[in-house]
Amino acid sequence: MTHCFYGNDHEDFRRTVRTLVERSVTPKLEEWDEARMIDRSLWKEAARAGAVGLRIPERFGGAGTDDYRFRCVVQEELAEVGAAALASSIAINEDIVGSYLTRFGTDEQQSRWLPGMAAGEVVTSIAMTEPGGGSDLRGMRTAARRSRTGWVLDGAKTFITNGYSSDLVIVAARTGEHDGRARLSLFLVPTDTPGFQRGRKLRKLGLHAQDTAELFFDELRVPADALLGEEGAGFEQLTAQLPLERLSIAWRAMVAAEAAVRWTVDYTRERTAFGQRIIDFQHTRFRLAELTTEVEVTRSHLERLILELNEGTLTAVSGAKAKWWATELQNRVVAACLQLHGGYGYMEEYKISRAYADARVQTLVGGTTEIMKDIIGRGLAGPRPRRDA
Numbered sequence: 001m002t003h004c005f006y007g008n009d010h011e012d013f014r015r016t017v018r019t020l021v022e023r024s025v026t027p028k029l030e031e032w033d034e035a036r037m038i039d040r041s042l043w044k045e046a047a048r049a050g051a052v053g054l055r056i057p058e059r060f061g062g063a064g065t066d067d068y069r070f071r072c073v074v075q076e077e078l079a080e081v082g083a084a085a086l087a088s089s090i091a092i093n094e095d096i097v098g099s100y101l102t103r104f105g106t107d108e109q110q111s112r113w114l115p116g117m118a119a120g121e122v123v124t125s126i127a128m129t130e131p132g133g134g135s136d137l138r139g140m141r142t143a144a145r146r147s148r149t150g151w152v153l154d155g156a157k158t159f160i161t162n163g164y165s166s167d168l169v170i171v172a173a174r175t176g177e178h179d180g181r182a183r184l185s186l187f188l189v190p191t192d193t194p195g196f197q198r199g200r201k202l203r204k205l206g207l208h209a210q211d212t213a214e215l216f217f218d219e220l221r222v223p224a225d226a227l228l229g230e231e232g233a234g235f236e237q238l239t240a241q242l243p244l245e246r247l248s249i250a251w252r253a254m255v256a257a258e259a260a261v262r263w264t265v266d267y268t269r270e271r272t273a274f275g276q277r278i279i280d281f282q283h284t285r286f287r288l289a290e291l292t293t294e295v296e297v298t299r300s301h302l303e304r305l306i307l308e309l310n311e312g313t314l315t316a317v318s319g320a321k322a323k324w325w326a327t328e329l330q331n332r333v334v335a336a337c338l339q340l341h342g343g344y345g346y347m348e349e350y351k352i353s354r355a356y357a358d359a360r361v362q363t364l365v366g367g368t369t370e371i372m373k374d375i376i377g378r379g380l381a382g383p384r385p386r387r388d389a
């Protein structure tokens with residue numbers, strides 16, 4: 001199945017990524033967990049190997065490819081070693097900030113930021129969620145007002161991935177109102193701007209190696225050209241990118257589940273109880289049969305959606321369906337795999353233990369499962385499409 005989805009170019013690329021992961025990721029996982037931070041040197045190494053900056057145009061030092069399957073390869077290789085924190089940090093740079101800049105940035109904005117991102121020298125964040133709420137974006141409080149020379153931002157954000165280490169943050173802020181609801185705009189904010197402050201590195205259930213932080217903006221002044229795209233079009237810009245963002249999370253979820261099943265097959269083939277291998281108990285085999293089937297069915301659906309993304313036909317509803325399904329699946333599968341590891345599954349030195357903690361956030365970030373179902377349900381409850389249409 002996989003061989004149809006990928007071509008020779010992707011498999012050649014996989015070899016490069018695997019070498020990078022073996023050399024520079026696997027040996028560092030524990031150190032990063034302890035430091036609650038990914039070493040900045042990794043970004044540069046990943047850039048040298050061509051594993052980041054994939055979509056960034058070649059004139060800015062990237063690979064200039066719109067074929068999302070290359071990014072799928074990176075995520076698969078990171079999932080195999082249980083590097084979920086790095087996988088999601090890379091996705092923020094590549095799938096979110098990189099995509100916003102390539103899609104909505106002016107030539108000047110792209111020339112300023114994309115070469116550094118492609119070289120692994122600039123790490124980025126996207127800041128939407130606030131202490132008062134994340135699901136209801138139009139209830140956002142952070143505000144930007146015009147000044148003589150540009151904009152002044154005031155407010156606070158929380159749960160921001162890469163928030164402690166990033167050099168550039170795309171900040172969503174209200175720049176007006178319509179029917180009592182915020183009109184949003186997006187701003188490119190360098191983190192060395194006076195008035196920009198980081199709060200503490202937040203302690204989390206999982207994804208320990210990822211720095212997640214609160215951010216504060218106090219009379220933060222940026223020039224007029226910090227506005228990304230049109231004033232007041234932020235909500236539409238965010239919405240336009242959400243199918244990609246959600247499919248990216250769904251893919252990470254599916255490949256993490258796939259890796260967990262592989263580790264569990266290996267473990268249960270080695271471990272014995274009552275004089276036989278754990279995998280020889282009928283219950284174990286049935287469980288693994290169910291898990292591997294569920295993951296495989298999900299993979300073939302997601303592969304189809306990735307091809308739709310490549311063709312520009314992926315819809316918001318398809319992205320929402322993929323996201324809730326795959327992330328809930330990931331949580332079910334990883335929990336079942338941990339159970340089959342017995343007590344060792346609870347020990348930190350086993351990858352399944354970290355995978356269990358790392359999986360939990362997936363049904364929350366990028367829109368919760370409930371919000372995904374609301375998007376899908378609203379489509380079903382709306383006007384009926386004509387059957388002959």
Ligand SMILES: Cc1cc2nc3c(=O)[nH]c(=O)nc-3n(C[C@H](O)[C@H](O)[C@H](O)COP(=O)(O)OP(=O)(O)OC[C@H]3O[C@@H](n4cnc5c(N)ncnc54)[C@H](O)[C@@H]3O)c2cc1C
Nearest residue numbers: 126127128129133134135159160161364365366367368370
């Ligand atoms: C580790 C981590 C990293 C994150 N990284 C980022 C980041 O980089 N940038 C960023 O901007 N944000 C980030 N987030 C925030 C994340 O996107 C939000 O947590 C998420 O959108 C939910 O918002 P909330 O936490 O405010 O929950 P709330 O919006 O307060 O929701 C609470 C509960 O109410 C439910 N609910 C809300 N509205 C509805 C509704 N209409 N119908 C039914 N149920 C509803 C929710 O599903 C949820 O169960 C991150 C979060 C975490 C935990």
